[in-house]
Amino acid sequence: MKKGYSLFWLIPLLVAISAYPVVTRSVIARESVFLILMYVTLAASLNIILGYTGYVSFGHIVFYGIGGYTAFYLMYKFGVHLIPAMLAGGVASALVALAVGEAVLRLRGAIFAIATIGVNEAIKSLVTNLAFLGGATGLFFNFKIYRSYGGAAKAIWFAYYLMAAVTIVTVVVSYFIKNSKFGLGLFSIREDEDAAAVLGVDTKRFKSLAYAFSAFFPGLVGAIFFFKAGNIEPDDAFHLIKSIEMIFMVMLGGYGTVSGPVIGAVIYERLKGILLVNPLFKNLHMAIAGFVLLLIVLFAPGGIVGLLRERFKKLRGVLE
Amino acid sequence: MKRLVAFLVGVSFLMLGLTTSFAKDKIVIGFTMSQTGKLNAESAEQYRGLLLWQKWVNSQGGIYVKALKKKLPVKFVYYDDESSKDRVQQLYVRLISKDKADFLISPYSSGLTASAAVIAEQYGKIMMATGAASDSIFNKGYMHVFQIYTPASRYLTGALDLLKAVDPKAKKVAIVYEQSNFAKAVATAAKKYAEKHGFKVVLFESYAKGTTDFTSFLNKIAAKRPDAIIGGGHFADGETFARQIFEQRIKVKLVSLLVAPAVPKFAEIGKAALYVTAPSQWEPKAKYTEASAKKLGISWYGPTASWFVKTYEKEYKEAPGYHAAGGFIAGLVLQKAIEDAGCLDAEKVRKALEKMDIMTFYGRIKFETGKYYGRQIGHDMVYLQWQEKGGKLVKEVVWPEHAASARLVYPYYKKY
Numbered sequence: 001m002k003k004g005y006s007l008f009w010l011i012p013l014l015v016a017i018s019a020y021p022v023v024t025r026s027v028i029a030r031e032s033v034f035l036i037l038m039y040v041t042l043a044a045s046l047n048i049i050l051g052y053t054g055y056v057s058f059g060h061i062v063f064y065g066i067g068g069y070t071a072f073y074l075m076y077k078f079g080v081h082l083i084p085a086m087l088a089g090g091v092a093s094a095l096v097a098l099a100v101g102e103a104v105l106r107l108r109g110a111i112f113a114i115a116t117i118g119v120n121e122a123i124k125s126l127v128t129n130l131a132f133l134g135g136a137t138g139l140f141f142n143f144k145i146y147r148s149y150g151g152a153a154k155a156i157w158f159a160y161y162l163m164a165a166v167t168i169v170t171v172v173v174s175y176f177i178k179n180s181k182f183g184l185g186l187f188s189i190r191e192d193e194d195a196a197a198v199l200g201v202d203t204k205r206f207k208s209l210a211y212a213f214s215a216f217f218p219g220l221v222g223a224i225f226f227f228k229a230g231n232i233e234p235d236d237a238f239h240l241i242k243s244i245e246m247i248f249m250v251m252l253g254g255y256g257t258v259s260g261p262v263i264g265a266v267i268y269e270r271l272k273g274i275l276l277v278n279p280l281f282k283n284l285h286m287a288i289a290g291f292v293l294l295l296i297v298l299f300a301p302g303g304i305v306g307l308l309r310e311r312f313k314k315l316r317g318v319l320e
Numbered sequence: 321m322k323r324l325v326a327f328l329v330g331v332s333f334l335m336l337g338l339t340t341s342f343a344k345d346k347i348v349i350g351f352t353m354s355q356t357g358k359l360n361a362e363s364a365e366q367y368r369g370l371l372l373w374q375k376w377v378n379s380q381g382g383i384y385v386k387a388l389k390k391k392l393p394v395k396f397v398y399y400d401d402e403s404s405k406d407r408v409q410q411l412y413v414r415l416i417s418k419d420k421a422d423f424l425i426s427p428y429s430s431g432l433t434a435s436a437a438v439i440a441e442q443y444g445k446i447m448m449a450t451g452a453a454s455d456s457i458f459n460k461g462y463m464h465v466f467q468i469y470t471p472a473s474r475y476l477t478g479a480l481d482l483l484k485a486v487d488p489k490a491k492k493v494a495i496v497y498e499q500s501n502f503a504k505a506v507a508t509a510a511k512k513y514a515e516k517h518g519f520k521v522v523l524f525e526s527y528a529k530g531t532t533d534f535t536s537f538l539n540k541i542a543a544k545r546p547d548a549i550i551g552g553g554h555f556a557d558g559e560t561f562a563r564q565i566f567e568q569r570i571k572v573k574l575v576s577l578l579v580a581p582a583v584p585k586f587a588e589i590g591k592a593a594l595y596v597t598a599p600s601q602w603e604p605k606a607k608y609t610e611a612s613a614k615k616l617g618i619s620w621y622g623p624t625a626s627w628f629v630k631t632y633e634k635e636y637k638e639a640p641g642y643h644a645a646g647g648f649i650a651g652l653v654l655q656k657a658i659e660d661a662g663c664l665d666a667e668k669v670r671k672a673l674e675k676m677d678i679m680t681f682y683g684r685i686k687f688e689t690g691k692y693y694g695r696q697i698g699h700d701m702v703y704l705q706w707q708e709k710g711g712k713l714v715k716e717v718v719w720p721e722h723a724a725s726a727r728l729v730y731p732y733y734k735k736y
Contacts, residue, residue, distance in 0.1 A: 027417055031410035128499070136501030137454060140434055143441055143461035152442035229405055230438040231456075233431050233501065236405045276407065277399055277414070 005318045006259045007175050011168060014040070014262070018164035034160050034228075036269045037167040038221055042242075043249035043261035044167075044174045045217035050247065051256035052183060053210045054190030055105070058113040059120030060218065060246055063093040065237030066123065067219025068226040069133060075227065076139050082149070082162065086223035093219030094212040096123075101211040105204070108193070117240065124238035138233025159228040166224065170217045175258045177213065178320070186210050190256070252296055254305030258320055263304055346395045347383060347664065349654070350421030352411045352436070354428055357403025362643050363428035366451050368636055369647025370396070370425065373655075376623065376631075383655050386662030394651075401427050408432050412439040421445070422664050425650050426465070428643075430454030437465045446657075446666050446673070449694075450650035451643060454505065458688070458695035464666065466673050466687050467696040468650050472502060473509040475599055478701045479550050479576035480514055482597075482719045486730050490547035490573055494523035496537050496561070498553020503578055507551055522546050531557055534564045541570060552577030552598075559589055566592035573731035581706060582642075587713040594708060595732045597718065599701040601642035602682050604629045605717045605725040606702045612722045613679030622652045625681035649682040683723070705729065 018037065021030035042064065049057050067089030074080040074088055104115040128136045149155035177183045185206045188196035197203045226232040245268070253264025275281045275288055300307040305319050351370075354363035374394050377383060382393035397419040399411045408427060415421045416439065424440050424447040426433040433452035440447040441462050449457070450468040453475070457465060483490050493514050497507035504526065514521050522544040527537060541549060549565065549572050552558040558580025565575060566589075574597065580586055581598035606625065613620040628648065632640040653676070658664065660672035677686045677698060686698025703719035707729055716726035 027413050028410075031413045035406065035410060128501075134456075135504055136499070137456060137505050138431065138501070140454075140456040140460055141438075142459075143438070146438075152438060156438075156442070228438070229409065229435045231431060231434040235501075236431060239404065241404075242406075273407075273410075276402075277411075 006257075006320050007172065009318060010171055010175075010259055010262060014164075014168050014171060017266075018167070021160070030157070030160055032269075032273055034163055035273070036266055037163045038225060039245075039249060039265035039269045040262050041163075041167045041170045041217055041221050042246050043253070043265040044170045044258075045214045046246045047250050047255060047257075047261045048174055048177060048186075048214035049210050050214075050250055051260070052178060052186040052190065053207060055108075055207070055211075056113040056247070057116045057211075057214070058247070059116035059118070059240065059243055060214070061240065061243035062116070062120040062123050062238060063097060063215035064218040064222035064225075064242070065120075065127070065234075066096050066215075066222070067093045068222030068232055068237045069127060070219070071223030072139055072141075072226045072232045073133060075145065076141060079145070079148075082158070082223070082227050086162070086166075086220050086227075089223035090216045090219035093222075094216040097212045097215030098208055101208045105207045105211060120238050120240060120243065124234050127237070128234045134233070136234060138231055138236075140231040141227075143230075156228055159224050163221070163224050166217065166220045171258070171262060173213070173217075174261075177210075178258055182206065182209070187256075248293055250303075252293065252303055254303030254307075254309075257303075257305045260303050260305040267304070344388060344392065344664070347385075347392045347423070347658070348395050348397060348419060348421045349423050349425060349651070350397045350412070350415030350419055351425035352399050352401035352408060352415075352427045352432075354403040354432075355400035357401075359403040359428050359432075362451065363403070365641060365643035366428055366647035367398075368632070369640065369644035369649075370651055371647075372628075372632055372635060372644075373648045373651035377651070377655055383658050385658065385664060388663075397421060401432060403429075403432075405432060405435050408435040409439050412436045416440075416443050416445055423654055423658075423666075423669075424448070425647075425654075426450060426452055428452075430457060433457060433465075437462050440464050444666050446654070446669050448650040448654050450646040453502070455509075455692065455695065458692040461693075463693060464670060466653070466694045468646050468653065468685070468699070469601055469696060470699045470701050471695055472505040475506040475578070475701060476510040476550050476576065477513040478599060478703055478719060479548070479574065479597065480510070480517060480519060482576075482703055482728065483548050483574050484517070485719075485721075486728055487547070487573065491518065491520050492522045492544070492546040492548075493519045494541050494544060494546035494549045494572075495521060495525075495551050496523065496534075496541070496549065497526050497551035497578075498531075498557050499526045499528055500553050503551070503553040506578060510550060527553075527557070529553070529557070532560055534561050535568075538564060538568050538570060541572075542568070546572060548572060548574035548576065550574075550576045552580060554578075555580045555583055555585070559586060562586075562596050563589045563592040569733075569736055571733045571736075573733065575732050576703070582704065582715075584639075584715075587706070590713075591735065593706045593713055594735050595705060595729050597703050597705045597728075600704055601699075601701065602645040603642070603702050603704050603715065603717050604639060605704075605715065606681075606683070606723045607717070607725055608679060608681055608683050608723055610679075615722065616679065616684070618677050618679050618684065620680070621656050621678045622649075622680045628681055645682045649680060649685070652680060653678075653685055 070092040071085040071089035074085040146152040146155040185201045249264040249268045254260030353367045378393045382391040384391045426449040428451035430452040453469040455471045455473045497503040558577045576597045581596045582600045610620040657669045657672040661668040684698035688695040688697045704715045705718045707716050718728040
């Protein structure tokens, strides 16, 4: 597979987006960009299992929740710093993905999708019943926790920088996976799993690894998000709607491409964000967002990137 | 010449901008509400209550600010939080830094309020937390969040006080609750309270969300012969539970369930609803008046309950529930604090809130200033009971005594 150049513009783009609130010192921009980066990371990591490997992980938000809970508990109970707590959250998510993958990755198609929803609901119920995780009411930070970061204002900026770093790493990793032998193996699984197995691709190991990679990054995101939110509860951590939004973003941008999830996430977040604060549309934003998505899915199944690649052959090198 | 004109125009615009930003001509109150998502119904009612307060206060010319020697009208700025934590912080930052909100009202629900609290605290903005009954927010070092609702820890404890007052010999309590966030917190707190006050908790069990068959619980209850059953969770399960208690003719003296009996639709189960009690933050029939304020030696503030109910019904063609009252009171308490402080400075308003101890149509309002800073300690839940009046089922307030509209019918099994 010929290597493309998408990183040459994707990374500067992400750096520019992330730098904007820092340069302007605008907290409003920071809040918006934080969500954009969060969505980009979620979409890009889901893309590894959904786009590259062809497995529709419907309950993918479970890994965001696991990472969030692991990190939150470490910070809440033991006062661990955000960075190690976040990494622990990512690792916990990846480990759960490896273990759960053993079972669910044997399934294919719709059955796999349904099984992943089941995993999400099962873990949600488990957490709801664990008293040390606060049960159904969740855990709440003491405001003092932000003091060791120099106060809440600085803590939120810190969370922001961390989110920017995680986003860039996620996109870079997703690029290298796609352009590696491993990625090639994943694509062959997506096209025809049995044929791939016959040709010597270790499908089981490849799938598990892809699943673990795609679980690691949402774990990091969950950790940062709930650190900033100051509390965590099962309904928010394992919110199935967000899972569906992740799939939307990947489909909107173009699944299986490196830039697709980034573009999809940016557009989706902006669209929602603008509609939400517009006095005319704030009551209708969900309907409008849904309608726009419907149009795109109906008339451009390859997403925005797919459409552009089809129309402009020259763009294929930079849009992959 | 052109340049000079441009310069002068520029300067005059700048000055215009400066003067408008200095002369405070309104009080901006910001909040998010759940226009979409699972919290929509409750949040919308809370908003209607708030809106009614705004109309009420602006019809009098606004809130009197002593430092400015005039009344300032109230302006609302609000956004939809989609019942989700994702955007709450983004929107509260926007409310504070872009819309220049002077004060904040919380979103609906404890989870969303906790996220908004991080932002409010960071900017030192006062936030009235209404629709948030969790205790957990209030021992976390927040100094700017003030709770309107009676917290979860005191939700069902009144049922025990009621039982003690009406029948001091009744000691055995069964607590059966839904496995949901709120019910669990309430039940755990009720158990602790019961044990501390000499009750014996003979059964403490939870049932899964969506349970439709309570036979196994009822068998256990029948075997333990408790005097009271307290617990519940949401509407559907609470209604079913109440119906099956009746169908099995459980001989119990008091039944007090969360949420379900407080909803008017509860009457559809007919005789099974009779004599069931429930806690509620507020009921239209709750009789908090100037007289009850006087009895407690505190001052009365704001309109009367009958004014609120009448105006609300006229405005929205439906009876107000406690969510609506909670919205109205959040505004009213803020208004009182601003008037007491005499200015819009957050720290002075905070001091005024610390000192506040008033009676309103919604009940008493007083905030804790110790470990659980900002938690509501003045307000009590009222207990309603379904009673029969002229062949019809009606809700009557039976507890606390100074708010009661009728006497408790006791014991529950009297109807069998």
